[in-house]
Amino acid sequence: MSLATKPLIETTGLSVEFGGNLAVRGLSLAVHPGECLGVVGESGSGKSVTARTLIGLAGPGADVRADSLRVDGKDAIRYTDSQWRKVRGSRIGLVLQDALASLDPLRRVGQEIAEPLRLHRAVPRGEAAARAVQLLRTVGVPEPEIRSRQYPHELSGGLRQRALIASALACDPPLVVADEPTTALDVTVQAQILALLARQKEAGTALLLISHDLGVVSQLADRVLVMKEGAAVEEGPAQQVLTAPEHPYTRELLGAVPSVRRSRVTVRPPAVPSPVPAQTAPAAPPPPSAPAALIEARGITKSFGRRRVLDEVSFSLYEGETLGLVGESGSGKTTLARVALGLTGPDRGDVLVGGRSWQAMKGHERRRARRGIQIVHQDPLGSFDPRFNVRRVLEEALEVGGVPRPRRRDRAGELLEQVGLDGALLERRPLHLSGGQRQRVAVARALATGPRVIVCDEPVSALDVTVQAQILDLLSGLQAELGVSYLFISHDLGVVRQVCHRVAVLKDGVIVENGDAEEVFERPRHDYTRSLLSAVPMLPEQPVLAGRATATEASS
């Protein structure tokens, strides 16, 4: 068994430089046959560059140096492109995040899968097609004969990812490199893909799994390597790294991961009517004695063409609380947000804002009402006029809020301070800010008009976990300070668990479960909620929750 001990891929002292920027510095790693090495890191940590370099795809602009780089025991430092091409596909399979971009849109799925076979093994055309169907079956694609004749755009995201994995497995490579293989997928689909990768691992394929998501890595990895700023900060057996991390950065990462098991909501807002009796009937109207809702949606129905996106959706949002709207892609979450904001009208039903319907308001009344209900988008950069700097973004919102011109500049500075940013950023353009800073500016803008409600549409989905935790802290802090209510829309159950008092679960435009967050997460009643919750990859229980990353504001 001398083969079993020899690593499939191995490097020591690997450095990759792009025009003077060191993306990877002095990294060493090895993947042995049959094992899974998980590489974890936040954006910019160099994990994807590492993966690409290890398969000879660092790119023309990259300056790669290493003390050693061995593929299958052979020195690969000076491999030419054609030598790498022989390795890729036959010895190492590659699975990328975006399956739609990775599959040729003009070729049938079956041809795409068969391509590595034809390249590396000279399999006859007819046989290759049969093998493609067989591979699709292996990765759990239903009706593989039909699917292999379809084009990538005709497949769902989950099926496309399976097809991509099938093409990576086509030549039975001993090693598969998977770079964020489930990041673009819904949790239930993600769980299926992870199960598929786990089956491949059991069948003997080694895996180099790259992910920002510790939960995903914990499902598969035997060993975990944590990267930060291009270097490894910690490496060891998965169980040890994930439950008893040694490095403070690993602890910070683990502490920042929002868990569906625990909530960070401590103080219940006084204005929320007791949720317990309302539990029995989903989407029940509040008892007559309850305080008036800030937003009350009644039987919202909305269709685009033939497709019904929202079906009889009702909810109420009260003073000082956070209502979570959970659902997978296509569940109608964002449409519901737009309807709640009065940006688009429902086909049937009504949204009452402070007791008045959006529909019944005249133009200027509606504009006035909008000041009271603001939004924070998932993509803050897209929500700022590209010509504006931070000061103009905030001053415009202050103008709408009725702040006189001479006071706007000072108020803009105060707003930045309120969201934990330095006033010096006022003259910067959002393009030159970090993701966390941009989202803080977006929150500051939302606060400028003095709203009572802020709709948060996936506000932290595009952020790294540590930054995500900081933004969630900021939102909670502002709620305690200002008593603002949030309608919090997210696909991420962990995040919702962290910040929400009440939760509504949306599936295909219908609220299937609605109630107190504690209830929904601990004792879900609807099957769909249960399947969502069980699909979330969970970290192993940690004995000591070493000090949750308490807002390291400066580093955001």
Next chain:
Amino acid sequence: MPSATVRARIRPGLWASVLFIALIVLAALFPGLLTSGSPADTNIVATLSPPGGEHLLGTDANGRDILTRIIYGARPSLLTGLGATALGVVSGTLLGLLASLGGRVADEIVMRLGDMVLSLPSLLLALLILSVIGPGAVGTLYAIAIYTIPVYARLVRVQTMVIRRSLYVEAARSLGLSGPRIVARHILPNAFAPILVLATIEVGTAIVAVSSLSFLGFAAQPPAPEWGAMLAGGKDYFGIAWWVAVFPGLAITLTVLSITVTGRWLQRRVEGRAA
């Protein structure tokens, strides 16, 4: 970082273009600074004298100094080129906004009218208009501008429709800004950057158009020092005195080339920033 390398790269072509444009603008504003003569001064003794000596670029059949006439010819060329472009940009932008924001009927009318204009050859259209209005500076302006109006209108329409659906316009709406304010503050300024770039390049095209019309005798009339008219005047002597036609032609070519090079550079800057 690609932007840094773009900035650091030395571009002699670009610098030469900018310099040449500066020279032409100077000639248009203060021709007296560049030459002491007058474009109408004739010298019967020195008709069709070759380049060199007293007349750097030679003289024409009436003994007029060609360099002086080219310098004085910058003003009408540039003025008509800029004027026609400005007219095209302003009317095109307004019509484009009307098409994109004014509802389906307005959109159909504006766009189909534009298609009609663009379906005719540009020179034919210009001659048609000139024959109705009559030759002269104002007529030339309209004749050249009309063909560019639908081009700008289409561009503004598409830009506006994209920007109108952008997240930042939605953000402005949910902030409570009124419709006209969103158009004035967010949609129009953002739609305008590519228009400005196109307009820069189109100034060159307009200058060629002015010259072609003058060449055919429809715009500037013979005694006036206009590049196209000079070209026309020189074509009869091309066999014996090439310089009479070649130098005005070169002036047109270099001006248009410089404007195009500068415009393309602007375009890359704007697109690079957007990406």
